[in-house]
Amino acid sequence: MLFHLVCFLAFSAVTAAAAFLLTRGKLHRAWNRAGPKPIADALEKRNRILLLVVASILAVLAFFEAAVPRLAYEVQDLQSNALEESLPGWVLFSVGNGSISWMLYLAMLGGIVAGLLGGTIGALRTDPDLRRVGVLDVI
């Protein structure tokens, strides 16, 4: 569980930092004269595309894990070695021909979603004119 928590936090932190810098850069350059709603709309579009890409990558990984048993075992070993021995296998993997490390992928995706939102909102809060743009407006 700790491994997945660390995974979540690491992805979250890295994505948040990236989203913050990316958003703030855009606010200062491309969007420095845009109104709050067009900015929110542009961020919503950007974030949705980013999440779609990430989700697709993770889905492809899951597919390969299920289709190639050797790859699945490697990923299982990685998780088991990383302090997950106490957890029952079904929490970590759904077993198929190979397996799918759904908990890992979920932690990564969750971390990226949280980081993306946190970083974006954090950057928006630096501009008083964007105070009314909420979390739901940018996802």
Place this chain on the structure above:
Amino acid sequence: MTSEMFVISGGGTGAKVVEALVHLCAAGLGPRRLHVLLVDSDTSNGNLTRAAATAKSYRAMRRWPWSVRAQVREGALARFGLGRTEVWLELFGTELHVYDLTEQIQTVLNGGLATAADSAQMRLLLDLLYDPSEQTTDCSDGFRARPNLGCLLLADHLAEKLPVKAKAFLDAMQLAARTQQERIPVVVTASVFGGTGASLLPIARQAVRGALKQAGMERDQLARFDWAAVKMLPHYQPDERQDSVDPDRFLLDTASALQYYSTVYDSSAEDARYNAIFLVGSDNPGRNKVRAVLGEGTQANPAYLEEFVAALAVLRFGETPADAGTPMRVFVPEAVTWESLPHARWQELRERMAFLLHLGAFYLRRGSGSRDEQRTQGVARLIRNVDDADLAKFPWYGEILEPWGQHHPAFKATDPGRRVSVLRNSGVMQDLSLSAMLSPATEYFGRLLLWAETALQSTDTTFLELATTDDYSDLFGAMSRVKAEEIDSARGEGSEARPIEPLQDNGLVRVLRTAITAMVHQHRQPGRVDRRNGGFVLVENDRIRLRTTSQQTCDTLREIEMGGVIEEYRRTALS
């Protein structure tokens, strides 16, 4: 500043001084109450109708509260969150009453001076003093730079018409004399080189006093009026001679008129004299060239700095009583700067004018139509063009408009998603709606900027600069930090603050008050808002640098179907 003041303007130039005076009142520099009597026999003089339209437009704005109480932190302790002070600013603070006496003169309507020749000797005398056209003119377009004709006719005309056609003005004077304890300044302003104005100057005081006496005013009440004249010397030049209006004679006529006035004041009864006289002129009238036209609506000349200076002289007399011991003072500045203008607190004058002009520019700026550059647009265009959802996302909508709208039953009963639409709709929120004030505000600010373009900017003197390299997008950011409490109080007759009744307010005026407060924040406490686009600067190198252009002002006026206003300022302008 005095609490009540009276101004009598004569002819087109007098009307232009009044126009400048109205803008000074809009900047919050006027007296508490100002009564203006516009006198002209040119019933459709373009300068006169423009001054009257400016005053009307001012009154439409003044209907709503324009007081702000900005909270700023100043001084060394500001960075520690201490040193909080309140800055009060009120635009459109003067209660303005405009009366007009623009009747055509009966004598001339009946056939002119020629009809007065009831004997052969009289005919000879008339022929000696007046040419045939002067004897038969109907003066429908003024006295055409012929004060010799004007003086003769205007005194009788005023004596007859003042008690009837300007009764409201006389009533206001009577009321002021009864209720005011302090001196009541009365200023007559007109040109010395023209026709109607030059004719009015020597007779105005006597005519008004005569009418007041006739109305039964006591001597001690009459003595409460403190009279001054603000006389305009030649400060513009028609490009060619038209009928009796000969620009080459302006200086000569002026010299003769001044000489004549001095004999009038020396020899006439005390009640014809002025306690103070201001003369405003130009070292180079040819700097302001205009196309020569006579009377009617076509005589609408651009505004000039000299008229602005004259309006300041009017206000100066309002503040400072005439002192018999004051010697004649002559100011011939090498360059006209804010400091050399006739205002006791020139920094305040510069600051107030800057706030008003920036507000006008911020309101009328067109900006880009692109959605990605929404904040480059002015308030008028933003309110008109952006989607409801877009408008609702501006923080000042949530802080300033939505809580206020809750006081209106229709707004409160509306689903939150549709409230912006209700707020914009004058059919639902009527006078309180955003759209109700769009046209009046566009007209006033359009007039202000078109006036300022020539009045505050010339080849030699530049108080104003129009630029498009920057925009007001940072001001939108600053508006997001304004609190409702900063725009919800007004100053009463005394100096105590009183809350503004929500249903006595208008949505658009609330947005504009928010903009003024944001300007005060930025001006007094520049570090308060993150500056992404250069920040808002009130005055740069003694110039008010507006982030708009003349073209943008005209385009916005045309968009709101007010293109006719532009013509009023440019009809006789020569590029």
